[in-house]
Amino acid sequence: MRSAAEELARWMDAELQVAATAIFQGVSATHLVMERSSFGEKIVPKPGSIVAAPATDLSGGDPDYFFHWLRDSSLVMDALRILHMRHAWEGAHQGFRDFVRFGLDLTGLDGTWLSQETIRKGINPDFLKYVRSDEDLARATGEALLGEVRYNPDGTLDIIKWSRPQNDGPALRALCVLRYLQVGERFGEQPTVDLLMKDLAFIERCCMEPCYDLWEEELGHHYYTHLVQMAALEDGARWLIQSGDEGQGNRLLAVAQTLRRSLDLHWSPEKRFYLSRTDSPRNTRKDLDASAILAVLHANRAEGAHSVLDPKIHATVEKLENLFAREYRINDPLPHGRGPAMGRYADDHYLSGGAWYMTTLGTAEFYYRLTERIAAGCELECCEDNASFLTRVVGDGTATTQPSTREARRKFAGAFLNRGDAFMLTVKDYTPASGELSEQFDQSTGRQTSAKNLAWSYAAFITAYDARQRARSSLFLKR
Structure with a gap:
């Protein structure tokens, strides 16, 4: 027995x-088609995209998760790294290369030319209230694209109103890329380095700014976001120093130390747990949040x-x-x-x-x-x-x-x-x-x-x- x-x-x-x-099923799912007819969209995923829920059936009442989230896609790609290392995923190199290329292409998008007027023709009038404003769309350009949260898996901007910005995605992607770089040299091609540097630069500049939490509900300064940002900066700094760029590496380490000090402020001596955020909360029921467990796992600090x-x-x-x-x-x-x-x-x-x-x-x-x-x-x-x-x-x-x-x-x-x-x-x-x-x-x-x-x-x-x-x-x- x-x-x-x-x-x-x-x-x-x-x-x-x-x-x-x-x-x-959701990785480079070029065989799938999403008819988001209410918004006049027909989405066919590109290589390198990762659909959060490829079985999404809008007609059956499913929530619409047919998107490439920066957060989700990075966690999925990191899980695929484990499959490669332990179970010989044969498509690891090409899959990772496509993921990097798709990510780089997203950083070149520009929402300044979009407006409700240019996109409203195919949208159901009842759904126009869910479409992003012209001002919001115009902000989707340059470095701000890294706070976009999610994209259509065909490589276009998400035009639907959502909780933006969310700044944990670039940190998770940077951690994912750094872990692939540890697997072997063939993952370290120039586009990989380019994407990593974009993510690290964004984290360095935006890490102290408020953003929405990983549950996409509240704007503030969050334990989860700050911890994965700190981890990305620490690991990125070590990689830079090992690569010979000691100056930039030390600069990132200094920012990481600032984040570490801010993380310590999340501890509540009265409640005896890490608070999910340090801002004045709208509802204290979210003080205690399982995102703290996920933060520790995704940051993966060795000790302390x-x-x-x-x-x-x-x-x-x-x-x-x-x-x-x-x-x-x-x-x-x-x-x-x-x-x-x-x-x-x-x-x-x-x-x-x-x-x-x-x-x-x-x-x-x-x-x-x-x-x-x-x-x-x-x-x-x-x-x-x-x-x-x-x-x-x-x-x-x-x-x-x-x-x-x-x-x-x-x-x-x-x-x-x-x-x-x-x-x-x-x-x-x-x-x-x-x-x-x-x-x-x-x-x-x-x-x-x-x-x-x-x-x-x-x-x-x-x-x-x-x-x-x-x-x-x-x-x-x-x-």
Whole structure:
């Protein structure tokens, strides 16, 4: 009889095949056509574009996710890097080259010649109120294009009103490109360098300006955005210094240090978690936000503050788990050996307002990465901030004592691995037999809702799968 861990691994291996197949459906999807007839558009994706939800069916009431988001596309391309490194994605070089070329072409767009008058002929009059103003379209030029959030996958500007600017996309793309550069020299062609430098220059100039959050809802200064920007500047600076440009590298490091200081201001001593933003909030229910977990994962700092080893992020994760355990009916009672299905923030009203695959998978990945770091010998600080978190996961009084012996490290790492599996089992419970992953699953019924076959959900599974493989290898190699 197989153990629970073996059953989970078997399911994950099968789901990886589903995820890998599904995620490619939106990559360079030149075979697809989107008839956005209300806006007079017929969209045929170009090579290098990544459609966020290629199965979008507007006639069936699906949310319109047939766009190339800078954020989503970068996370998807980074997941494809993992498929290349571990599973020999044969099209990696051409796929990445197309992605870079498409990104560079987007930076050459110019909205100054667009106006409602020039585009209104094909638009349903009832939908004109959703079209961007002439002033907004005219701003879509030059460096401002990098705050555009999303584009049509045929390489044209999105003409629909949306939350702009969003400044995390260039940071995520820069991180993605830098990680490809580490894979091998053939990814470092001149267009790649050109795109990277454009992204780094944009981050350097705009990182202290307010923008909309990754959920595309509130304008302000956000923990997620600042953390991925800081990571991009730090990693970009190291790459520049190694490439011989010490002056520019040091300049980026100085900006990154400014961001690091601003990130520390997100910690609330009263609430004991990282606030999602530091501006005067319109609604405090979003103070505690699962975007903090995603920020730490996407930035991927090796240690210290704002890494998986940070006691303050441990406290934040624990409070997020408590929040969704209380808020969602599917978590009451919580099945044995399961972690709570995770959403975004309290009292979420977007579509079903339910749990999200990417945040539940992200929590699993958080624990897997923590497992790997502890097994590899990284220091785990035990203090007042994470005492409750460690006691919950490790399960006895020794949890608040820093693991210094080999046996203690194995105990902590094993507990973190099991906790990650608890969240992965929850994902398994709410994944249909087909293996398809939507954006959300309902907080009361567990039924899939929102966008079908969301590329970001599959990317989150791939990165969590890879994190589990590395965690188990690190743990068992240390025995």
